[in-house]
Amino acid sequence: MVYEISQLNFSYPDGKPVLKDIHLSIGAGEHWAIIGRSGSGKTTLLQLLAGLLMPDQGHVGYQGGPLSGPCEGIQMVFQSYGLFPWKTVSDNLDLPLRLKGIDRKRRQRAIQEMLGQLQLEEYADRYPQTLSGGQRQRIALGRAMMTRPEVLLLDEPFSALDAFTRERLQGFLLDLLDNNNMTSVLVTHQIEEAVRLADHFFLLQPDGNSFILHKKQYSNDLSQLKARIALALSEDNHEA
Numbered sequence: 001m002v003y004e005i006s007q008l009n010f011s012y013p014d015g016k017p018v019l020k021d022i023h024l025s026i027g028a029g030e031h032w033a034i035i036g037r038s039g040s041g042k043t044t045l046l047q048l049l050a051g052l053l054m055p056d057q058g059h060v061g062y063q064g065g066p067l068s069g070p071c072e073g074i075q076m077v078f079q080s081y082g083l084f085p086w087k088t089v090s091d092n093l094d095l096p097l098r099l100k101g102i103d104r105k106r107r108q109r110a111i112q113e114m115l116g117q118l119q120l121e122e123y124a125d126r127y128p129q130t131l132s133g134g135q136r137q138r139i140a141l142g143r144a145m146m147t148r149p150e151v152l153l154l155d156e157p158f159s160a161l162d163a164f165t166r167e168r169l170q171g172f173l174l175d176l177l178d179n180n181n182m183t184s185v186l187v188t189h190q191i192e193e194a195v196r197l198a199d200h201f202f203l204l205q206p207d208g209n210s211f212i213l214h215k216k217q218y219s220n221d222l223s224q225l226k227a228r229i230a231l232a233l234s235e236d237n238h239e240a
């Protein structure tokens with residue numbers, strides 16, 4: 001297992017409990033979505049998986065040991081891209097490799113390869129602010145993947161994009177994940193997006209309970225899966 005989470009509880013210092021008794025195991029190469037209404041704790045759970053927050057109780061196990069902080073094998077992609085505006089596209093992609101101390105020749109080869117995968121070869125010397133939102137998010141995805149992390153954590157990566165661009169980038173992300181054989185965890189409140197990009201679903205309900213669904217249980221009828229998720233997220237549902 002990549003992640004083993006058990007009996008996890010989390011509250012912010014000044015707030016009520018956000019996550020209660022979370023149990024979750026994530027295997028290598030699996031694609032998960034964390035789904036829930038606004039404020040249900042999706043981003044909080046993702047930050048716990050990234051090692052950016054520590055649980056109050058329980059533990060986040062990663063690769064057989066406790067996760068004690070951010071690490072190179074786990075990369076995050078945010079809705080707001082997080083690119084450096086003063087660096088060109090190439091230099092943004094270069095940074096994680098530089099930090100790793102990789103030599104110039106190998107870095108240049110890796111950047112060219114990634115630009116090809118991103119279909120952004122002709123934008124190598126442009127600055128992020130001269131690109132569309134979709135192009136920026138492709139670079140952010142590419143940058144997160146430069147060091148070939150084991151896990152990609154995605155926090156509503158496409159929600160700032162128009163529907164057409166979002167759909168294209170979802171397909172693009174699926175190809176990237178498959179070609180690189182990665183484990184992914186996506187936070188979204190969009191059921192369609194979750195069902196397209198993930199095979200396993202961790203649902204955070206309004207009452208603080210959580211439960212898991214698997215796509216293969218619904219392989220004959222994905223509309224049933226979507227209805228099941230919608231029901232779990234609806235306000236008047238009290239199912240555990």
Ligand SMILES: Nc1ncnc2c1ncn2[C@@H]1O[C@H](COP(=O)(O)OP(=O)(O)OP(=O)(O)O)[C@@H](O)[C@H]1O
Binds near residue numbers: 015038041042043189
């Ligand atoms: N830094 C913080 N300090 C205190 N409370 C916080 C902090 N960050 C989030 N919260 C609270 O924790 C709860 C969960 O927040 P979180 O951002 O994880 O939810 P979410 O499901 O990702 O929401 P959204 O879909 O709106 O992004 C919310 O009630 C929020 O107000």
